[in-house]
Amino acid sequence: MLPDQITPPAVTARLGHGTADQDAVVGNAASRVFADHDDARADPWSIDLERIQFSPYFSRLSAVTQVVSPSISGAPVHNRLTHTLKVSAIARVVALQLNTISRRAGEGDVCNATVVEAAAYAHDLGHPPFGHLGESTLNRLAREELDLPDGFEGNAQTYRILVSLDVVENAPRGLNLTAAVRAASAKYPWAPSVAADDVERIGPPRGIRRSPDGAYRVHKYSAYDLDLADLDEARQGVDAEPLRQSIEGAVMDLADDIAYSVHDVDDFYRAGILDHAPIAAEFRGWLDDVLEWRARDDDEVRAELAPGAGLERLRRKMRRDDPWIADDEAFLAAVSDVDAEMVTDLLARPFDGSLTAERRLAAFTDRWIRRFQESARLRPLDTPRAGPVVLSPWAWHHVEVLKFVHKRFVLSRPDLAIQQRGMSRILARSVRALGEWLDDDLDRARTPRRLRELIALAREQYSALPAEHRPADAERLARSRGIVDYVASLTDAQAFALSEAISGRADRLWALGQRL
Structure with a gap:
């Protein structure tokens, strides 16, 4: 085993290597919330x-945008489903690789590859x-217009789908997944209401930041308050450390970063969106004056528009947010390698659709x-801010530089920003219109049945909260959460x-199919 590697005892235990007590941990990891006859059919x-x-x-997911819609680029680009399939493939390889390393060191498996694959899917x-x-639009609407204190977060919505919104035959709600898979699906295993003392005990993990006033700001989380009890129960089943990802969850998270950093280059190079000239100018502008950039003060760098300033701001952000690595x-080295292999070698020759390209x-x-x-x-x-599985320092720096190219030269494009403003209005219009419809005493009964069912589910969950945590305005919050659940789906x-x-467009009357 490498010097900076460990095998947490709980990991080996829950995979079934060892004593009867360890076997009991495996049973907890495989437990479901509700009795399930499928348990006898397979693992x-x-x-x-x-x-x-x-x-x-x-x-x-095949019809949900990953970064941009194919209609923008004019070329096939990843959607959420193709991205998910690649994350799953990468994650399984990493899980098996970790197990191989552990076995060579005379240890048992440290990671359940099937759990990793399920979490990735x-x-x-x-x-x-x-x-x-x-x-970001739904989060703003949820907080500012629907008064949901825990807002909207894609990771928390994932957990909500798994344990509350989706259905399976043998459970009243959710997919009735094992504790291990539920825990692994929680990339940020806390709710917005996480206690400051818990954060202070380990230092803020990735997803929680300390504000200038010393308070902690939770900007990423994997459970709304309504679903937090389920997440807490799942994590007890796998003996995960407080506020730490499970081993399988960390592998899934790492695989997501790898896929995201690489296949966006693939997409936008094919589509002709990654323009070689400005990217080359940015990299040369920083590499040619490395020492000069380092000597400049923060205010000057923040205001600088010259090529190279973006990379320097990235360097300072990485040192500020993750000084431990x-x-x-x-x-x-990362900037030099990406410049040589992507900017100079790949992007300098436009993609022409040939087999050579x-x-x-x-x-x-x-x-x-x-x-x-x-x-x-x-x-x-x-290790501060890190999960139990991480990239090496070399790889982490390279991933960050590759993601910089995507953020700076794709997401900041004015043509994308224009369309995104329109998309934001589409969501806002729908959320507001559904709220107004529910307020209409004369026509409320004709609102979509699925919407009313989602509101009823949220109402039931608020009612089940302990009295000390049950909000006084639970009925209004249930309506708000139901609207968000409906639009997000x-x-x-x-x-x-x-x-x-x-909005009354007649030609769109039947476009929703059975969704309503």
């Missing part, structure tokens, strides 16, 4: 994987229409994914159709 984690794969929420179920733009020399792009993608997969390793649980096309139909 419980394979059943979970099957249930997620056959879920209509999973099928829906589940990880994006909660993403709403229109990608991350839809997520950020390293100036590793950052320089396809082979060059495939070689680039395969090479980087393999490097990142092979760099995965276990880490001590007291739509595909891109369904969201557009609902917005148009609810």
Whole structure:
């Protein structure tokens, strides 16, 4: 085993290597919330994987934007489903690789590959229409207009789908998954109401930041208050450390980062969106004056528009947010490598659809994914902000630089921003119109049945909260949560159709199909 690797005892225990007490932990990890006759048919984690794969929420991902709609680029790009399939493939390889390393060191398996695969298939179920733009828009609407204190978060919506919204024959709600899969699906295993003392005990993990006034700001989380009791129960079943991902959840998270950093380059190079000239200028502008950039003060760098300033701001952000791993020399190596292999070698030759271009792009993608997969390793649980499985410092810096290219030269494009503003209005129009419809005493009974069922489910959950945590305005919050659950479950096309139909567009009357 490598010097910076560990095998937490709970990991080996829950996979069934050892004493009777350890076998009991395995039983907890495989337990479900409700009695389930399918447990006798196969191993419980394979059943979970099957249930997620056959879920209509999973099928829906093929019609949900990953970063941009194919209609923007004019070329095939990843949607949420193709992204999910790649995350699952990467995650399974990493899980098996960790087990191989552990066996060579004379230890048992440290990771359940089937649980990892199930969590990877589940990880994006909660993403709403229109990608991350839809997520931020729904969060703003949920907090500012619907007064939901825990807002909207794609990861929390994923967990809500798994344990509350989706259905299976043998349970009154949710897919009735094992504790291990539910825990692994929680990338940020806490709710917005996480106690400051718990954060202070380990230092803020990724997803929680300390504000200038010393308070903690939770900007990523995997459970709404309504579903937190289920998450707490699931995590007890796998003996996960407080506020730490399970081993399987950490592998899923790492695989998501790898896929995201590499296949966006694939997409936008094919589509001709990654313009070589400005990207090359940015990289050369920083590499040619590394020492000068480092010597400049923060205010000056924040205001700078010259090529290279974006990379320098990224370097400073990494040092500020993750000082335990950020390293100036590793950052320089990452920028140099990405400049040589992506900017100079790949992007300098436009994609022309030829087999030669396809082979060059495939070689680039395969090479980087393999490097990142092979760099995965276990880490001590007291490492700040890190899960139990992380990329090596070399790989982490390279992933951050690759993601920078996507954020700076794709997401900041004015043409994308224009369409995203329109998408934001589509969601806002639908949320507001549904709220007004529910307020209409004369026509409330004709609101979509699914919407009324989602509100009833949220009402039931609020009623089940302990008295000390039950809000006084539970009825209003149930209505708000039901509206958000309804709109978030739509595909891109369904969201557009609902917005148009609810505005009186006759040609959109039947576009929603059976969704209403």
